[in-house]
Amino acid sequence: MALPLHGDCEYGWRRCKCLIPASKVEQFNCRSSYDDCKKAADWLLYRTKQRPKVAIICGSGLGGLAELIDDKTIFPYEDIPGFPTSTVAGHAGQLVFGTLQGQECVCMQGRFHFYEGYSMETVTFPVRVFSLLGVETLIVTNAAGGLNASYRVGDIMVIKDHINLPGFSGQSPLVGHNDDRFGVRFPCMSDAYDRNLRALAIEAAHEQKCGSFLQEGVYCMVAGPTYETIAESNLLKKLGADAVGMSTVPEVVVARHCGLRVLGLSLITNKVVTDYDSNEKANHEEVLATTSLRAQDLQRLVRHLITKI
Numbered sequence: 001m002a003l004p005l006h007g008d009c010e011y012g013w014r015r016c017k018c019l020i021p022a023s024k025v026e027q028f029n030c031r032s033s034y035d036d037c038k039k040a041a042d043w044l045l046y047r048t049k050q051r052p053k054v055a056i057i058c059g060s061g062l063g064g065l066a067e068l069i070d071d072k073t074i075f076p077y078e079d080i081p082g083f084p085t086s087t088v089a090g091h092a093g094q095l096v097f098g099t100l101q102g103q104e105c106v107c108m109q110g111r112f113h114f115y116e117g118y119s120m121e122t123v124t125f126p127v128r129v130f131s132l133l134g135v136e137t138l139i140v141t142n143a144a145g146g147l148n149a150s151y152r153v154g155d156i157m158v159i160k161d162h163i164n165l166p167g168f169s170g171q172s173p174l175v176g177h178n179d180d181r182f183g184v185r186f187p188c189m190s191d192a193y194d195r196n197l198r199a200l201a202i203e204a205a206h207e208q209k210c211g212s213f214l215q216e217g218v219y220c221m222v223a224g225p226t227y228e229t230i231a232e233s234n235l236l237k238k239l240g241a242d243a244v245g246m247s248t249v250p251e252v253v254v255a256r257h258c259g260l261r262v263l264g265l266s267l268i269t270n271k272v273v274t275d276y277d278s279n280e281k282a283n284h285e286e287v288l289a290t291t292s293l294r295a296q297d298l299q300r301l302v303r304h305l306i307t308k309i
């Protein structure tokens, strides 16, 4: 299949930063100007009475949290104007509005990953919509590989900070024109993960008997979809990363740009291989297996935490 170069898509080269079939441009690269985000937000506000202050992005295999929501109003992504649609089999691909422990929230069941071919703008479109819905706090969960030697498979890591590796090479969702209605040109990231929310999460984890497998550390995003080589893993460790994954950072960058408070939680699904004599191999099956073992604990933690926000 012939791949179009930038410019073949109707949004022009600045918007379409990845090479994808022209027929899929609409699906992969929704327009994410202020007006497009506003259109999606207004469409949602018209169809639900819920006015959530908290949004939750569920990582792969962690969408079960949305099942715990009461008084649900569900919007499949394909129904929401301008919203991208999910490509990964088994991902629900819907926004779930409702209440969790009495607190109004909106939950993204199925997220968009850069490695799927979505542009950074598309990956982060939902976060901008959340901000226009009036959301003030974003909770993000993900699966990650453990780099820190003291971490064990099944640990939950409260994200203290991140390393935006794709951002180092120009793949930041904020590259390009800055719309001041969202935020400033040069946003601060030294306070990306809210200190008070982190303290609340740690408190909630202890109250929910998750203290014995709780960590706090630095998450590094890689673009994926390959898992890391041994040399790359050792490099990430030297850079100060405790865990590595293929998501979260673009959403957090955009959330901070538009003034949301952020809490990030990583489930350590596998130990990253850092030793040439090891026979271990990172694989998606192990990631999914660990996720399903710990999903309930993570859900319990978030459900309890939300009562404290």
Ligand code: HPA
Pocket: 143, 144, 145, 146, 222, 227, 228, 244, 245, 246, 269, 270, 271, 272, 282, 287
């Ligand atoms: N590396 C990158 N991403 C991941 C990993 C990993 O080891 N585990 C889960 N997501």
